Amino acid sequence: MNEYRIKAYAKINLGLDVVRRLENGYHEVKMVMQTVGIYDVLDFQRTARGIVITTDSGELPTNEDNLIYKAAKLMIEKYHITEGVKIHLEKHIPIAAGMAGGSTDAAATLKGMNRLFDLGCTLKDLMELGVKIGADVPYCVMGGTALAEGIGEKLTPLAPAPDCYVLVAKPDINVSTKYVYEHLDAQEIRKHPDIDGMVEAIAEESLQGILDRMENVLETVTVSAYPIIQKIKDRMKELGAINSLMSGSGPTVFGIFVEKDMARRAYDKLEEEQLAKQIFLTEFCE
Template sequence: MEISLNAYGKINLGLDVVRKREDGYHEVKMIMQTVQLYDRLTFCDTKEGSIVIESNSDVLPATEDNIIYKACELVRSTYGITRGVKVSLDKRIPVAAGMAGGSTDAAAAFVAMNKLFDLGLTEGELMKLGVRIGADVPYCIMQGTALSEGIGEILTGIAPMPDCYIAIAKPPVSVSTKWVYQNLKASELERHPDIDGMVAALERGDLRGVTDRMENVLETVTIPEYPEIEQIKNIMIDKGAMNALMSGSGPTVFGVFEDKDMAQEAVCCLTDMKLVQQACVVMPYNRER
């Protein structure tokens, strides 16, 4: 049996860190949005009791350290599966970019394993498994527009982002999420995004109300280290973006546009200036339920 899935990336329309908990984790409040940029994964069950990963990316391990491997092995060990699985990954989402590229691949692995071995698990059950691999994995299983709280595992579906065009631009640097959070001084943050106001704007279908509230407190760590992020944001706004923001822990920047041609022009400009390693224009993605 063979199953092929699209594993969609995400952006953070707003990202706030409420506090650092005693257990070392950071409590967040953020709005996640799936976008139409995806990795393509194909899963096949095999008689051999091993997990084999093939990828077009030379920067991702094809070993037990790979998050896809970890997700497949967690399902196998939890449900006593002895058959193996072969995974082919066509990587399109930027790596180490703040777009949940690894988490969404793991999410696809949970969904595929459920189907391959006819486990009959609900989405909620898959999400509970997913959080054992990473805080973003449950959201990547859920997809769409969501309010994310706790360490990212408390998810509430909210009204979808209105149609628009999103320019995605990743500069030629990679950022460690762990490093960003280690260097964030949560207790010293002077500003906090208006997440509740953004939720209300989404309920109204008010795109301007969303973009006016776009803010990410992790920029206070990442931008001083990588000032090109701020440069990309400013160029997107100069080219007509309603607003631009770093996604997650970065370094990917996204700009929200009402006009597709303006979004494409921004991407072309950034590419010509050699400020980006990967860039494209996508739309929000919300699957039917």
């Protein structure tokens, strides 16, 4: 195979809890991850040698600082690949947005290199490699609905969440995950999300049970620093979302709707009011 194309899907966090800060500086988390139908496209092409990254985004590096580059390099070194690769990224997932855009591109690169060079890796192999790049990468390799624990790398696949419509809005700000975790005092968290209850609700196919438990402890940091996040959350509910939440470390906000027409009207209204720079109407996907 000389060329290969793959889609890299974004994620949202239906629930995100931080259990404690670990001695190594990382945080132990417990969260429910969900893939949504917003995706980047990566095109792979075999070359004589080296790694070349190109992209239609002016915001991303194309050198070794890019997670795509790191993933490709990891595969070349691990499997002693003697050829090179050119990878073009068509970017759609919001950047620095709490949707694992970089991690899912890295995960897609692991999958793409596996197919391009016919390496025969299993998903488990790729997930074990992925954690060397970032905590969200193993989940992005797996996708779907999952419980993530540890630093995010301990994954339990869950049954698909019930169908609904997801309105996603990213305001015109970028948030550093590092900043959010550095400013989070895990010992000061007063109320922890009911992640176990959400897992039960997913097993029972209860959308209402999931929505009732949607919480993200990182909002205590990010919303305080960027009030626009709360404004978008409130506006989504006014426009008919059953619940809304910040994804990951933010600043992206998503709202859950049961009726497509209502979700579409809310999309149009948010666009008209210019509360967000990027807006998507999508669904959960496996």
